[in-house]
Amino acid sequence: MDLSLLKSSRSRTLVWIMLVIGAVFVVRLFYLQVIRHTYYETEAMKEHVSKFTLPAQRGTIYAQDGADDTVPLVMNEASYTVYADPRYVTDEAKTADKLRQIAGGNIIDNFEVGLKNKSLQYTVLAKQISQKQADLITAAHLPGVGMKEQDRRVYPEGQLAANLLGYVNNDGEGQYGLEQALNTQLAGKPGLLKAVTDVHGIPLSVGDNVQESAQNGQNIALTIDRNIQSFAEQALKAGLDKVKAKHGSVMVMDPSNGAVLAMANTPSYDPSKYYQVEDYGAFQNGAVSDPYEAGSIIKTSTMAAGMDEGAVQKDSTYRNTGSVNVEDTVIKNVLQNVNGTRTMTDVFKYSLNTGVVYILQQMGGGTINKQGREKLYNYFTDHFLFGRKTGIEQAGEPAGEIIPPDAAEGNNVRYANMTFGQGMQTTMIQTIAAYAAMINGGIYYKPHLIEGAVNDDGTITKNAPQAVKNNVIKPEISQQLKGMMHTARAESIPGKDKAGYFVAGKTGTAQTIDPKTGQYTDKNAIGSYLGFGGNETPRYVIMVKVTDAQVGATGFAGSDAAAPIFADISNWLLDYLKVKPMH
Amino acid sequence: MSSTTTLTINAPQSGRTSQAWRRNQNTVRHQLTSGLGPISHTVLIALMLCILGLIYLTQITKTSTYGYQINDLKTKQDKLASEKRDLEVESARLQALERVKNSDVAKAMTGPAQTDYAN
Numbered sequence: 001m002d003l004s005l006l007k008s009s010r011s012r013t014l015v016w017i018m019l020v021i022g023a024v025f026v027v028r029l030f031y032l033q034v035i036r037h038t039y040y041e042t043e044a045m046k047e048h049v050s051k052f053t054l055p056a057q058r059g060t061i062y063a064q065d066g067a068d069d070t071v072p073l074v075m076n077e078a079s080y081t082v083y084a085d086p087r088y089v090t091d092e093a094k095t096a097d098k099l100r101q102i103a104g105g106n107i108i109d110n111f112e113v114g115l116k117n118k119s120l121q122y123t124v125l126a127k128q129i130s131q132k133q134a135d136l137i138t139a140a141h142l143p144g145v146g147m148k149e150q151d152r153r154v155y156p157e158g159q160l161a162a163n164l165l166g167y168v169n170n171d172g173e174g175q176y177g178l179e180q181a182l183n184t185q186l187a188g189k190p191g192l193l194k195a196v197t198d199v200h201g202i203p204l205s206v207g208d209n210v211q212e213s214a215q216n217g218q219n220i221a222l223t224i225d226r227n228i229q230s231f232a233e234q235a236l237k238a239g240l241d242k243v244k245a246k247h248g249s250v251m252v253m254d255p256s257n258g259a260v261l262a263m264a265n266t267p268s269y270d271p272s273k274y275y276q277v278e279d280y281g282a283f284q285n286g287a288v289s290d291p292y293e294a295g296s297i298i299k300t301s302t303m304a305a306g307m308d309e310g311a312v313q314k315d316s317t318y319r320n321t322g323s324v325n326v327e328d329t330v331i332k333n334v335l336q337n338v339n340g341t342r343t344m345t346d347v348f349k350y351s352l353n354t355g356v357v358y359i360l361q362q363m364g365g366g367t368i369n370k371q372g373r374e375k376l377y378n379y380f381t382d383h384f385l386f387g388r389k390t391g392i393e394q395a396g397e398p399a400g401e402i403i404p405p406d407a408a409e410g411n412n413v414r415y416a417n418m419t420f421g422q423g424m425q426t427t428m429i430q431t432i433a434a435y436a437a438m439i440n441g442g443i444y445y446k447p448h449l450i451e452g453a454v455n456d457d458g459t460i461t462k463n464a465p466q467a468v469k470n471n472v473i474k475p476e477i478s479q480q481l482k483g484m485m486h487t488a489r490a491e492s493i494p495g496k497d498k499a500g501y502f503v504a505g506k507t508g509t510a511q512t513i514d515p516k517t518g519q520y521t522d523k524n525a526i527g528s529y530l531g532f533g534g535n536e537t538p539r540y541v542i543m544v545k546v547t548d549a550q551v552g553a554t555g556f557a558g559s560d561a562a563a564p565i566f567a568d569i570s571n572w573l574l575d576y577l578k579v580k581p582m583h
Numbered sequence: 584m585s586s587t588t589t590l591t592i593n594a595p596q597s598g599r600t601s602q603a604w605r606r607n608q609n610t611v612r613h614q615l616t617s618g619l620g621p622i623s624h625t626v627l628i629a630l631m632l633c634i635l636g637l638i639y640l641t642q643i644t645k646t647s648t649y650g651y652q653i654n655d656l657k658t659k660q661d662k663l664a665s666e667k668r669d670l671e672v673e674s675a676r677l678q679a680l681e682r683v684k685n686s687d688v689a690k691a692m693t694g695p696a697q698t699d700y701a702n
Contacts, residue, residue, distance in 0.1 A: 071675065071678065072671075072675045075668070075671065075672050075675060076668060077668060077669060077672050078665045078668065078669070130669075131665055131666070131669055154672050156672065156675035156676045156678075156679050157679050157681070158679065158681060160680070198647075202650070202651065202654050203650060203653075203654060204646070204647045204650035204651075226680055227680070230680050575698070578700075580700045581700065
């Protein structure tokens with residue numbers, strides 16, 4: 001090189017320009033590769049790395065099938081949503097025909113409109129199609145048509161126990177009943193796969209792939225026996241039809257542990273077609289979610305409280321005059337032809353309101369006063385646990401309402417009404433759980449629907465029954481109470497039960513408040529029956545509620561509408577449970 | 584090619600020993616002067632790097648192929664699991680209470696005339 005060239009000013013300038021350009025490149029590269037390293041690395045990873053959600057399978061729900069078996073009530077099935085990118089659909093008519101042929105009733109209304117709209121990139125053509133249909137669509141090789149898989153709940157037993165099960169919506173969330181109450185437990189936890197993918201989005205095993213496995217939802221076994229549930233639903237429907245009623249509930253419980261064996265409601269619905277239901281009331285499990293004034297079945301609780309408190313004994317008598325004045329209110333019996341000296345068993349037999357008001361008077365030392373009100377309130381809330389949620393595995397359980405004796409509304413008239421189940425609100429589950437405690441010797445078991453978790457090998461890890469309260473009433477009082485109710489039933493409605501068994505119970509007919517007048521009315525009175533059956537040991541408790549019975553005589557919805565349903569189920573259960581007769 | 588180098592031994596300075604060394608002063612060693620030049624080295628290194636790169640690419644490609652195989656197997660596994668679930672659902676439907684009750688076998692059954700209980 002001729003050194004003289006370097007000495008010229010133009011050459012020097014060129015060198016400097018080159019150096020400056022080089023420096024600019026170096027600085028820029030330093031900025032991009034060192035200072036912005038993290039940003040560009042993240043951007044590059046976004047291009048190459050995809051995140052996949054690994055769906056968790058929702059838990060299966062099983063029911064008991066007799067003493068030793070379980071059967072699935074709710075399962076999962078793969079279903080597909082068919083969609084199209086209309087820009088890539090080459091033959092709309094052929095695609096539409098093929099889809100109609102394969103998807104049939106699962107096709108979306110007016111799907112052709114979306115299919116022909118080339119400005120769209122995504123349009124749904126069919127929903128909830130089966131695996132077989134999906135295979136046929138794949139085999140048809142329809143350009144521009146794709147499918148997205150998702151699980152759906154299926155119900156092999158159809159509508160059985162629909163109200164207590166609830167359903168799962170399109171977002172995979174449990175709604176109503178058990179599905180909502182145990183949504184977290186049933187849903188499980190989705191997993192995550194973060195992986196380098198090719199241009200088609202297929203994960204490649206290069207780079208630092210991250211995989212967190214999905215945790216499937218827990219499989220659970222219910223205490224519900226499908227045979228008892230099925231019979232209870234049939235008996236309820238038949239019983240409601242007889243009295244032209246449309247709303248009712250039945251519950252069957254094992255009094256020895258609080259396990260619910262059946263929980264039926266009318267109206268019901270098909271949980272696989274929940275989106276077609278127009279009356280949202282059908283979703284409710286009325287046995288748990290509807291607090292109501294239970295009426296005379298609460299007389300059992302008043303009697304238990306009075307006897308346990310020592311205010312009255314089994315053989316106590318009182319003078320029944322057909323009515324009793326409580327301050328400015330006259331409380332009457334429904335039956336007006338049984339006046340005279342009556343026993344405590346007669347109070348059950350003739351459902352005497354005056355008899356339970358007498359018990360409240362005795363709890364107050366002879367008159368209805370604050371002492372008596374407080375004692376009754378204590379038994380209702382602290383012994384029988386009315387006015388608080390039971391914690392059963394159902395969504396939307398209310399606490400009910402028991403007005404305290406020191407509240408402005410907790411006056412003598414209210415408490416006199418409360419002795420026969422008016423002026424207070426309880427749910428069926430509260431009432432039956434308390435009743436079970438009264439007849440099992442005095443142990444209040446938490447009412448429950450879950451038998452336990454189903455393991456992968458099909459075995460069940462059972463939950464132990466939970467005794468919430470002991471000494472609800474004394475065992476000897478429990479024994480006397482059972483005898484009194486048995487006698488009352490046997491004498492008031494003889495011949496309804498299978499011979500040789502110990503069956504007992506109490507009717508209830510609760511007036512409802514007319515929204516127009518604000519006064520109690522016999523229109524649409526709620527009829528209830530609460531009783532038990534077995535031999536020396538009670539094997540089941542049954543509670544029946546009929547909301548809108550169209551019975552002839554007023555005040556007899558309990559005996560005319562609810563009691564026959566109780567008898568049907570009770571007699572069937574004695575056989576089904578293979579209860580040995582006493583003699 | 585070889586060259587001769589005369590070594591100078593730093594022998595002890597004592598008289599007799601110094602004499603003995605001097606007699607054997609034509610001790611020599613041979614040094615190889617031929618070798619690879621800098622260009623050859625560069626080419627060799629470049630070749631080695633290429634080979635290493637090829638090996639790396641082969642391995643990466645093989646790993647990617649495993650990814651596709653794994654994906655295929657996963658798809659098959661999912662499909663089989665799905666079929667298994669479908670069969671379980673079908674089995675449950677066939678054993679549903681309503682279906683059993685309406686079966687010919689169930690319809691032909693009669694209730695027991697009398698029930699005896701063992702003590």
